[in-house]
Amino acid sequence: xxxxxxxxxxxxxxxxxxxxxxxxxxxxxxxxxxxxxxxxxxxxxxxxxxxxxxxxxxxxxxxxxxxxxxxxxxxxxxxxxxxxxxxxxxxxxxxxxxxxxxxxxxxxxxxxxxxxxxxxxxxxxxxxxxxxxxxxxxxxxxxxxxxxxxxxxxxxxxxxxxxxxxxxxxxxxxxxxxxxxxxxxxxxxxxxxxxxxxxxxxxxxxxxxxxxxxxxxxxxxxxxxxxxxxxxxxxxxxxxxxxxxxxxxxxxxxxxxxxxxxxxxxxxxxxxxxxxxxxxxxxxxxxx
Amino acid sequence: xxxxxxxxxxxxxxxxxxxxxxxxxxxxxxxxxxxxxxxxxxxxxxxxxxxxxxxxxxxxxxxxxxxxxxxxxxxxxxxxxxxxxxxxxxxxxxxxxxxxxxxxxxxxxxxxxxxxxxxxxxxxxxxxxxxxxxxxxxxxxxxxxxxxxxxxxxxxxxxxxxxxxxxxxxxxxxxxxxxxxxxxxxxxxxxxxxxxxxxxxxxxxxxxxxxxxxxxxxxxxxxxxxxxxxxxxxxxxxxxxxxxxxxxxxxxxxxxxxxxxxxxxxxxxxxxxxxxxxxxxxxxxxxxxxxxxxxxxxxxxxxxxxxxxxxxxxxx
Ligand SMILES: Nc1ncnc2c1ncn2[C@@H]1O[C@H](COP(=O)(O)OP(=O)(O)OP(=O)(O)O)[C@@H](O)[C@H]1O
Ligand SMILES: [Mg+2]
Numbered sequence: 001x002x003x004x005x006x007x008x009x010x011x012x013x014x015x016x017x018x019x020x021x022x023x024x025x026x027x028x029x030x031x032x033x034x035x036x037x038x039x040x041x042x043x044x045x046x047x048x049x050x051x052x053x054x055x056x057x058x059x060x061x062x063x064x065x066x067x068x069x070x071x072x073x074x075x076x077x078x079x080x081x082x083x084x085x086x087x088x089x090x091x092x093x094x095x096x097x098x099x100x101x102x103x104x105x106x107x108x109x110x111x112x113x114x115x116x117x118x119x120x121x122x123x124x125x126x127x128x129x130x131x132x133x134x135x136x137x138x139x140x141x142x143x144x145x146x147x148x149x150x151x152x153x154x155x156x157x158x159x160x161x162x163x164x165x166x167x168x169x170x171x172x173x174x175x176x177x178x179x180x181x182x183x184x185x186x187x188x189x190x191x192x193x194x195x196x197x198x199x200x201x202x203x204x205x206x207x208x209x210x211x212x213x214x215x216x217x218x219x220x221x222x223x224x225x226x227x228x229x230x231x232x233x234x235x236x237x238x239x240x241x242x243x244x245x246x247x248x249x250x251x252x253x254x255x256x257x258x259x260x261x262x263x264x265x266x267x268x269x270x271x272x273x274x275x276x277x278x279x280x281x282x283x284x285x286x287x288x
Numbered sequence: 289x290x291x292x293x294x295x296x297x298x299x300x301x302x303x304x305x306x307x308x309x310x311x312x313x314x315x316x317x318x319x320x321x322x323x324x325x326x327x328x329x330x331x332x333x334x335x336x337x338x339x340x341x342x343x344x345x346x347x348x349x350x351x352x353x354x355x356x357x358x359x360x361x362x363x364x365x366x367x368x369x370x371x372x373x374x375x376x377x378x379x380x381x382x383x384x385x386x387x388x389x390x391x392x393x394x395x396x397x398x399x400x401x402x403x404x405x406x407x408x409x410x411x412x413x414x415x416x417x418x419x420x421x422x423x424x425x426x427x428x429x430x431x432x433x434x435x436x437x438x439x440x441x442x443x444x445x446x447x448x449x450x451x452x453x454x455x456x457x458x459x460x461x462x463x464x465x466x467x468x469x470x471x472x473x474x475x476x477x478x479x480x481x482x483x484x485x486x487x488x489x490x491x492x493x494x495x496x497x498x499x500x501x502x503x504x505x506x507x508x509x510x511x512x513x514x515x516x517x518x519x520x521x522x523x524x525x526x527x528x529x530x531x532x533x534x535x536x537x538x539x540x541x542x543x544x545x546x547x548x549x550x551x552x553x554x555x556x557x558x559x560x561x562x563x564x565x566x567x568x569x570x571x572x573x574x575x576x577x578x579x580x581x582x583x584x585x586x587x588x589x590x591x592x593x594x595x596x597x598x599x600x601x602x603x604x
Contacts, residue, residue, distance in 0.1 A: 178386055
């Protein structure tokens with residue numbers, strides 16, 4: 001019986017998600033970017049992103065160079081998808097770490113309270129006290145420039161956000177009568193946390209994951225823009241935007257396409273976040 | 289088997305305001321198996337606090353609660369099955385007492401499976417049986433709580449409590465959040481269930497007229513204390529405590545109580561439980577108070593063998 005029940009409910013929210021036009025558009029945008037990243041990661045880009053063709057420097061978009069070339073004659077399309085792949089890797093790793101650590105600490109702290117919660121809240125307040133980009137800069141500066149270093153820096157900056165996003169709803173949900181009911185029914189604490197608390201705090205966390213992925217992409221771009229992320233000659237969307245600034249007046253494509261990629265993936269992730277928020281909240285759905 | 293509540297107090301310390309709320313100030317009650325004890329009193333008198341102590345959600349500050357000699361409620365803390373299924377609680381608000389992400393069938397099935405109350409292949413049949421006992425059609429088991437009416441949700445909450453096969457059911461204002469039109473149905477259901485499963489009830493309400501339909505005994509509470517206790521017929525036909533009289537007076541069909549004017553007695557402010565008045569907690573609102581009432585807290589004393597009153601003035 002419960003297998004049927006579970007299947008029905010999960011089919012329900014997937015079904016509901018696909019009823020939303022903006023959610024579907026967001027998903028398509030994100031999937032396009034993910035596909036391009038995979039193509040790049042598999043070395044299937046039309047042109048080697050590092051290959052320099054000085055004769056073709058600063059050419060506009062054409063059949064050979066879809067997005068045109070930069071000042072070294074490198075293919076901007078291949079570099080853009082390479083940069084996207086790097087950005088997405090950093091975003092996934094950093095948000096993955098931040099969400100796992102932050103949600104774990106937030107749920108445990110919020111549910112059990114006491115000194116443990118005090119410690120968690122104080123630690124996240126300390127991190128919150130610093131402006132995000134400055135903190136990321138400082139951490140990257142002391143760690144290094146590899147994409148893993150960048151990811152760790154961004155993860156540290158975003159962990160407190162996940163602590164807050166998880167802890168707040170847990171404080172509310174643990175006082176709800178349905179949690180008290182299952183305590184009276186004698187369910188174990190892990191069961192209560194996993195089956196009754198987590199599902200009811202999941203929606204804001206999922207939305208936060210989608211939003212944080214887009215912020216992480218912006219942060220990685222920002223770090224690279226400032227010269228502290230991906231190092232030349234490797235491609236990064238932030239670095240490309242930074243390098244294109246003096247060229248933008250006469251080679252618009254060098255600034256436009258990397259910026260477009262950043263915009264598309266950020267907008268796409270935001271739309272997905274909104275769609276998930278609606279789909280995961282049964283009360284928001286129309287009956288059925 | 290008897291529920292024995294002895295000298296129970298519950299204090300909540302509120303750190304932010306540096307005060308202590310005296311939610312219960314020495315409550316002693318007994319309920320025999322198969323009986324229904326009705327607990328009435330105004331908002332804030334500690335009814336829900338007592339309910340939480342009985343089912344073990346919280347521990348008393350002082351005093352003890354026993355079910356046929358064994359301490360109640362430790363099970364919730366220690367995760368011991370043997371204790372916690374014996375007492376169950378039905379909350380007032382059926383809109384918050386069911387997990388919004390669980391179908392009602394899964395919600396009841398989880399109780400049966402977690403405590404292995406039926407073989408795996410019998411679980412579904414048991415869920416359907418429990419739903420039908422509370423008057424919910426079998427084909428509704430895949431619905432989520434938000435797809436149900438308040439009355440239906442409360443029936444599901446009752447079915448979930450019954451799934452644990454309790455001896456004692458604490459009903460904390462089970463119908464006050466419901467539409468007036470379905471209250472009588474749910475009350476009748478509760479009466480049927482009690483007889484069908486030989487349950488013991490503690491029925492909490494701020495409304496005397498609700499309690500008298502179901503109760504064998506009635507305890508009237510005021511600011512964390514029982515001020516009058518006895519069989520419902522006796523308490524209702526010859527109430528002694530001025531607070532009980534005022535409560536009865538407030539029921540529409542009882543306009544006067546034996547000629548004494550208790551009008552407006554309940555209109556005054558209830559004292560702050562964080563700052564209890566000296567002596568009898570009711571003395572500031574009481575129409576028959578004498579100076580001594582502000583000196584000493586009155587004890588609950590026997591009027592007859594099954595009628596106790598905490599008011600020396602009426603016992604004179
Ligand atoms: N967790 C808590 N912390 C602090 N004070 C509390 C807590 N729970 C209850 N109280 C206080 O204890 C007193 C009794 O509350 P309780 O909920 O038991 O009253 P009640 O009789 O159930 O009222 P109602 O009819 O409104 O449900 C109130 O003054 C309330 O503010
Ligand atoms: Mg209450």
